Amino acid sequence: MFRSHDGLCSIGELAERVGVSVKTVRFYSDRGLLPEASRSAGGHRRYAPDAVERLSLIRSLRGLDLPVPEVRRILDEQDAASGAGGALEDAVAGRLRVLGSELRALRWREAALRLVQDCPPAERSGRLRLIGAVGGVPSTAALARFWRSWLPVKMPARSVTAFLEAAVPHPPDDPRPAQVLAFARLHAFVSRPCGGSAPCQPSAHGAAGARESAVLYAGLAEAYDLAGWNMRRGREPCPGEALDGFVDAYARTYGTRDSPGFRRLLAGRLAADPRIDRYWELTAEVLSPPGVRPEPTPGTAHDWLLEALDADVWTTPGEGGPSDARQAATPPRTY
Template sequence: MTPAENRHLPADGLWSIGQLAERAGVSVKTVRFYSDRGLLPEAARSGGGHRRYGPDALDRLRLIRSLRTLDLSVPDVSRVLDGDGREDVPEDVLEDVIAGQLKEVGSQLAALRWREAALQLLTDCATPQERAERLRLVGAVSTPPGTAALARFWRCWLPARLPSRVVTAVVDRAVPVPPDAPTPAQVLAFARLQDFVTAPCFVSGPRAGTDYGQPEVHASGKGYRPAVLYEGLPEAFELAGPDVRAGRAPREGEALDCFVAVHAAALNRRDTPDFRRTLHRMLAAEPRIDRYWQLASEVATPPAETARPTPGSIDNWLRAALSSSNPPMAH
C-alpha cells in the first residue's frame, strides 16, 4: 500500500468492504468472493457484523488479482498466498505454479495449432469426396493428439510375455511424438496412422502368419526367444543408422553382422552362411507393416525436410543388406 493510501485509512485503521473494493478498483462482490474462499482474511467485524479489513488487505487483494489475471485457479492462488513469507512452505511454490500454468498454456497452444492445420487441410481439397475422407480421418483425432492408440497397437503386436521394460523401450522408439506446430500434411499423416492402427485386423488382435500379423519369431511353443531379439535389435539399428541417414546403399558390415547375430540368438541358431540364407527366406515371408513406418516418418518429418530414419526404415535397410549378401543359388 502506498503512503497516500495509508493516510486515508479510517481512525481505527480498518476499511469496510466497500472502501477496500473502491481503492482496489474491484466490485464488492469480488472482495466478498475472495473473502469467502479464505484468500482475503478480514481483520474484524463491525458492531453490525460488517466485514472490516486491515491495511495489508489492499496489497493482498492486488496480488490476488495479479495471479488471477494469469488465469491461476483459486486453489493455486491459495497455495501461493499460503507460501508467502512462511518458513515451513517451500520458496518455489510460485515457480511451481507458474511452471504448471506454462505447461497448460503450451498444451492449449498445441491444440490450437493442430486445429488450425486441420482446418487448412480441409480447405486444401480438390474434390468433395477428398474433403469428406479427410474430415472422417481428422475427426477421429483429439487436439492435441494422443498416442494411446499407437501404443496399444504395439503392445498387441509384440509377442506375449515380453518383459515390460522391453515393451516400453520398443514403444518409445516406435511411437512418433506429434509435433507441437504441425503442418497440414503432418496432421493428415497422423490421422491416417491412427486410422491404420485402429483397423479391425489390429484391434481384434494380430496373429502370426496372417496379413498384417506378427512375425514367426513371435509364435510361442517353438523355442524362440523374442525378448533376445527385441533387446538386441537397437544395437544393430544404431550401427546402421549413419548409413541410412547418409543414403548409402545396403551393404555388408558390422551392422548386418549384429543384425544376423541377434536373430540367430533369438532362434537358438549359429550365424553361418546356411543360417543367413534361412533368415533371408524367413524375413522375406514375414507380414509387413511398412505403411505404419511410412506414416510415422511423415508425422515426425516436415514435408520440406529429408525423411528421418525410423526403426522400420533401418530394419528394411538391414534386410536389403542381408538379401544382397545372399544372391539366388544357381540351378
C-alpha cells in the same frame, strides 16, 4: 493508512482502492483468502491497511489464471513467513505446463482446420472423418496398442518400453497440415492392423520367450542404429557390421549360430512375414519437415537390412562364416 477513526476501511473503499468490484472482495473474503479485521455495529466488513497489498497480490495471481486453491497455498506460505517461495514456483511451473499443452492442442487444431480448408471439396468429407477419429488433442495410445499386439507376448516390459519410444512417433508441437493428415492416416492404419486372415505377428516371435525376445530386440535396436548410420550417408544396402548384428540377433533367439545356411533360412522367413511398410511411410511423414531426407525409422532400417541380407545370401559362396565386407559401409567404432 485509511482515514477512518479506527484505521480500517469498508469493503467498498477496499474495492475502490484496488480497482475491483465489491462482489470480488466478498468472494475472496468468504473463501478465507482475505481476512476481515472486524465487523461494524451494523455487521459490515472492515479491513486493515494490509488488505490492500494482499488483495492486489490475489488479483495478480488470479490474473495469471492460477486456481483459487493454488492462490491459497501461496498466501499461506507467505503468512508463515517461510520465505521458501516453493508454492509460487510450483504453481507457475504447473500453469506453464498446462498452457503448453493447450497451445500444442490449438496449433494442432489450426493445422487441421487448414487441412480441411485447403483440400478440394470432394475430399473434405473423408478428411473430416480421418481427423475426427483422432480427436482434438492427438494421442499415441492407439499406436502403442498396435505395437503391443505385434511384439512378442512374453517380451519384458522394459524392452517393450524401449521399442515403443523408437517406434511410436509423437505429433509435432507445431504441425503442418500435411503432418496432421499423415498422423490421422497412421491412426486409421493402426486401428485396423490385422484384417482378414493375415497374421498379426512376425513368425520370428513364435520362438521368443521372455529372455529371447529381450535379446532379439536389443540386438535389432543396435543393428537398426548401424543401418541408420549408413542410410544417412546415402549408402546402398550391403553386408557389413549392421547386417552381422541383425543376423546375430535372430541367431541367438533361435539358439543357433550365424552361417550362410542360417542366413538363407532367415531371409526366407523374414520375406514371408507380414509387412507394415505403410506404417513407416506415414511415420516418416509425421516426423520429417518438407524437403528434408526422412530420418531412418526402425522400419526403414529393417528394410535396408533385409535388402542387404538378400544381397549377401545370393552372393556368399560355400558354408563359411558371415561376410566381413565392411569397407566404406561400416561406421567407426565410436558410433
